[in-house]
Amino acid sequence: MKNTSADGLRGLAALSVTITHFIAAFLPWLLFYNYGTLFPQARDAGLATDIFSSPVLTLFYNGHFPVLIFFVLSGYVLTLPYYDKADATPVLQRRLWSRYLRLNLPIMATIGLAWLVYWSGWMFNGEAARLSGSSNWLAIFYPAGLTASGALQDGLFGSVVFGNATLLPPLWTLKIEFIGSIYILLFFLAKPARHTSIPMVLACLLLHAVHADQSIYYIAIFAGAALHRVRLPRAGQLILFATGLYLGAYQHFRVIYDFLPAPHIWDTKSFYNALGATLLCAAVLSGFGQRFLDRPAVQYLGRISFSIYLLHFIVLCSLASAFYVHFPRDPLHIGAGFILYLACCIGCAWLFERWIDRPAIALSRRFGAFLCGERQAQHRPPDIADG
Secondary structure, eight states: OHHHHHHHHHHHHHHHHHHHHHHHHGGGGTTTTTTTTSOOOOEEEEHHHHHHHHHHHHHGGGGGGHHHHHHHHHHHHTTHHHHSSOOOOHHHHHHHHHHHHHHOOOOOOOHHHHHHHHTTTTTOOOHHHHHHHHHTTTGGGTTTTTOOOHHHHHHHHHHHHHHHOOOOOGGHHHHHHHHHHHHHHHHHSSSOOOHHHHHHHHHHHHHHHHGGGGGHHHHHHHHHHHGGGGOOOOOOHHHHHHHHHHHOOOTOOOOOTTTTTOOSSSSSSHHHHHHHHHHHHHHHHHTTTHHHHTTTHHHHHHHHHHHHHHHHHHHIIIIIIHHHHSOSSSSHHHHHHHHHHHHHHHHHHHHIIIIIIIIHHHHHHHHHHHHHTOOOGGGGGGGGGGG
């Protein structure tokens, strides 16, 4: 049975990534403790900077943590039929065969849009980076010399298969999403009906052997699939939710995290963010915060979450960067630019979800059903569970 809390959490995670990139572009010093190699430390740090760069507040714009939440939720949602149906094989097969179209049709459309904006000369991120100080991050995107043939190649397979993110930087995660979803679907199609723990552990060891430090992202997808067997009492939900937030807010150079051991085989922040995402999702999927996550506005964010994730970077580097360049850079105008940025992201995502993402889900489902001989699946309405 569909878990609506997963949809709501996905929407909040997409919103967090969107906010993170605005902060990284125009207030980069607030992320120094989260990503010290990318962002400068504030030169004249005052009380406001200390507060807004603290683990408690950066939790709302720590983009790595919500990305790990995406991976955990993907593992959970993709394998839901295995635990919800007597014979889940046809559904898992359909999802396996439809996965490329479901993910890549929207990706192709977004890369085409990014290329059009770039070709038209409407990317202002370079100028904005010189003013904001985000020279190690915002300035590196959309360099001169990008070609239409490169955009076409990325749209067809470069992004979703190889993680090429030249025209859309967040797409490095979609490679992991695509390949990881293939891994998890094949695993659940092949694994034995009993004694599944050992095969799961062996699969994670194999993932580490193949993907090294990036294996933590693929393991997060497998961890999400394992959450189907987790049912927590109310007290347990609260403890795991709080622990998940604590690990999700992990920062370098902070006393409250100094006692945590370094995992060595993975990046420390990625490891603790992945662990935090798994614990938080375990609490939410067991019912924690369901009343809030089921609110219509939060559910709507979940519905357009993929569209927001794909489109927001184009808005950031064009409209938001242009606003930052051409208007005063005081708190009032930065706040106004932020509101404009969010409104444009949500508005564009509404259109994109309706005209691109929803048809992509329907078309990919029909394609998967055709290959697997499931005629009845062709007429069902699009479902975020296939997202």
